[in-house]
Amino acid sequence: MTEVTLNRIGALPQIFPSPDDYLFVTGLAGPARDAAALTNDGPNMFTMAGCMGAAMTMGLGMALGAPDRDVVVIAGDGEMMMNIGSMATIASQAPKNLTVVCVDNGGHGETGGQDGHTSVRTNLAKVAEGFGIQNILTVSSDAGLKDAAEFVKSGDGPRFLWLRVMAGEPTKFKRNMNPAECRVRFKTAFQSA
Numbered sequence: 001m002t003e004v005t006l007n008r009i010g011a012l013p014q015i016f017p018s019p020d021d022y023l024f025v026t027g028l029a030g031p032a033r034d035a036a037a038l039t040n041d042g043p044n045m046f047t048m049a050g051c052m053g054a055a056m057t058m059g060l061g062m063a064l065g066a067p068d069r070d071v072v073v074i075a076g077d078g079e080m081m082m083n084i085g086s087m088a089t090i091a092s093q094a095p096k097n098l099t100v101v102c103v104d105n106g107g108h109g110e111t112g113g114q115d116g117h118t119s120v121r122t123n124l125a126k127v128a129e130g131f132g133i134q135n136i137l138t139v140s141s142d143a144g145l146k147d148a149a150e151f152v153k154s155g156d157g158p159r160f161l162w163l164r165v166m167a168g169e170p171t172k173f174k175r176n177m178n179p180a181e182c183r184v185r186f187k188t189a190f191q192s193a
Helices: 011-015 029-039 055-065 077-082 086-093 124-131 142-151 179-192
Strands: 022-026 045-047 070-076 098-104 135-139 159-164
Touching (some): 011 159, 029 045, 029 070, 029 077, 029 098, 055 086, 070 077, 086 124, 124 135, 142 159
Parallel strands (some): 022 045
16 A cells, blocks of 8 residues: 555545535544534534444435435544445445545554554455445545545545545544534534525
């Protein structure tokens, strides 16, 4: 695999310069904080907060239920591995409005920084391809962020963006951790759109 030189801090704003144009579903931990900073913990973001592995299936349901909205799932590599089979369902259902972004630091930051599978041999782009996802992009340096911004807007989904980032702390952002409040906020914003 290619050398990873991409710092996760500031990557998502370059990929999604107009975050209000999307509905975001996030997993937990670092990627959720990165997404909260991107949206300023906005009402267009639904965080799974502790439901590790559920972001992809929730995003799939959201994309199928709202085909006129662009839905983005942002999850970490550990979460992707937790529910990797959902990629097969995403590929089979093939929602044109769904993008899955894996923010992959090759480790499990929430449980002590152990090496993850992607730091050894697992190639999530090949996994996505094997499941049948046709639009795949891997970015591991700043030079690829412009391509990533174009990728999430072009062609039909589902799209899989493997954002390989260096080890390090996620964005420092304190998000609302009340799941009931966040659910109501998201639902209200979604229904009024």
